[in-house]
Amino acid sequence: MARDVSDSTSIGSKDELISWIAAGEKPPSDFRIGTEHEKFPFYRNDLSAVPYEGRAGSGGIRSLLEGMQARLGWEPIIDAGHIIGLAGPEGGGAISLEPGGQFELSGAPVENLHETADELAAHLADVKAVAEPHDIGFVALGHSPLWSREQTPVMPKGRYKIMANYMPKVGTRGLDMMFRTCTVQVNLDFATEADMVRKLRVSLALQPIATALFAASPFTEGKLNSFQSMRSEIWRDTDKARSGMIAFAFDEGMSYEGYVDWALDVPMYFVKRGSVYHDVAGASFRDLLAGRLPQLPGERATISDWANHLSTLFPEVRLKRFLEMRGADAGPPDMLNALPAFWVGLLYDQAALDAAWELVKGWTTEERQALRDAVPKAGLAATIAGRSARDVAIDVLSLSRQGLARRNCRNAGGQDETVYLEPLSAILAGDKTFSQELVERYEAEWGGRIEPLFPSLAL
Template identity: 85%
Template sequence: MARDVSDSTPIGSKDELISWIAAGEKPASAFRMGTEHEKFPFYAHDLSPVPYEGRDGRGGIRHLLEGMQERLGWEPIVDDGHIIGLAGPEGGGAISLEPGGQFELSGAPVETLHDTADELANHLADVKAIAAPHGIDFVALGHSPLWTRAQTPMMPKGRYKIMANYMPKVGTRGLDMMFRTCTVQVNLDFATEADMVRKLRVSLALQPLATALFAASPFTEGKLNGLQSVRSEIWLDTDKARSGMLAFAFDEGMSYEGYVDWALDVPMYFVKRGAVYHDVAGASFRDLLAGKLAQLPGERATISDWANHLSTLFPEVRLKRFLEMRGADAGPPEMLNALPAFWVGLLYDQVALDAAWDLVKGWSAEERQALRDAVPKAGLEARIGGRMLRDLARDVLALARGGLARRARLDGAGRDETGFLAPLDAIVAQDRTLAQQLASRFEDEWSGEIAPLFPALAL
């Protein structure tokens, strides 16, 4: 999760909430992409998770953040005296922690996929240089392949304590989501309300396809779990009020206001005042907006309250002042780069975007949901509209490739951005997701042992 927003400007009407989102509109010439990814740190000598303060004389998460601060010169983000992240200069990205110590890079807004690939390479070089003296390495998969929830540490961040207390009240898998999953996502811009709606609908409809293409979590506690993306399965029973496929987004007249109305009805987690997180879990933002929040009498909503509330909503595609693609498991570096390539190719080229809409516009809400439900286990063998998902994947990848080719953003060697789709082309050509490849290696090459996965997939 990115850094909590701090803006005490008061707000008192729904129109102001709508305007805050609408302020994200940009001309296409100013579109950027911001790629975020999470990864699990582990001690290489025994494959155990890394706690905040370290263990047995070895450094921990705190030491990684302090080392990165010294190396990069970024501003520390502190919660109750604990460093829990770093903010880059002038909005240029951030490093943050997920609840179980998952180490996250929230990338800066950049113009091209070449830029985001360079950013990833630089980040991995930096963090590995800091981690190596502590005997720490990293692996990126959709779900922790080995550790139980009890073995997983908890990071010292106020909002996570509130969430951990609330999650078991609204679903059975929320704590697994918090402590044992990793994702990669890309944040993309929109030009107008109509552009937002078209991109939201296309990306929601195709998010299960992205889940299948990026499925990389077939393990739980050292064994095969029978799924291709257990991370995606976990989201099906985390908190239905704040997650899912947003069927209302396909209703006639969908708008910024439609999303705001939905967001207002999602219960809050917290209200932050100064450095203090006030637990208001289950309360209504509408009450805060009206100054009638029972837990904080007289407090009125601020811009930061709204921005922070939006960051605690977890649909398959999330709207803030940009759109966040949230359906993919984390994976190795080539997959981390393929995710933004997939969505940029589809959503930042009008020809590709319109053609993608033509592919999905006939699907019903029930069909979209059935696909979403099937994908964690079936992967590319799931079906929609009478077609196997692997066949749809070929068509969608062709659209994305065309979109990237028409963008014609070249690197120093004259290469366009289409090469970043190569890992996805290989998955479809081989008809084997990364999850299926790893499951096969587990049973054959690794003789049913999970330990060899860690050095094989270490970043």
């Protein structure tokens, strides 16, 4: 989750909320790629989770952030006296913490996938240099492979306490989502309202295909959990009011206003004033907009409130001033690069986008939902409209590859951006996801023990 927005400009009408989102429109020449990815820190000597303040003889999450601040010179983000993130210069990315200490890079908006890959490589080199003196390593998977929720540390960030109190009231898996999952996502631009709607619909329909391709969470508390993507399964019962496939996006006349209407009816978590998070969990943003929020009488909505509220909505694809692809498990570096490549090829090339729409436009609401529900366990063997997810993925990957080839963005070695799709091509050629590969290694190479996973997958 990115840092909270700070803009105290008052807003008093739905039209202003719509205009705020519409202001994200950009000409295609200004389209950018913003990649976010999370990872679990662990102590190498005993594989325990890393608390904020560390432990005797070893630093913790605070030490990592302070070390990154010293190394990068980025501005610290402070919450109640605790450093809880770093902001890069001139909007150039951020480092933040998820509730259980998951270490996140929110990448800078860049022009091409080669820059994304360079950014990832530099970030991993930096965190490794900062973490090694504390005997800390990192592993990127969709779900915490070893620690129970009780063994998972809690980060000192005000909004997370409010969320943790509210989550059990609206679903059975919200705390697992907060404390024990990691994702990789890419944020992409739109040119017009119609462009946004086309991209939203295509990416929503295909998000379960991405979930299947990037599945990487077959372990829970050191054992197999019978899912290929436990992270995706957890989202099925986190908070149905603010997550899921948002079927209304396929309604005739879908628009910015359609998303705003939905967002207004999703209960709020908090209102931030200064450095204080006011717990208003379950309250209506419509009441705040009208100045009649019971918990804060007379307080009126601001741009910050709207931006922060939108950041607490968790559909499979999220609309803010850009679109966020939210369906994939975190994984090894080549998969972290493959995720933005997959979506850039589909959504930033008009021919690929139009062809993808032709592929999915006949799917019904019920079929899309059934695919979403089946994928966490079945992966590429799930079906939709009489086809396997694997066969759909082959078609979609081909479209993405064509889109990237037409972009013709080349690195210093002359490679175009299709190089980042190779891990996905290998998965489909071998008919085995990374999650299935991990299961095989667990049962054979690792002898049914989870401990070898950490040195094998350490970033």
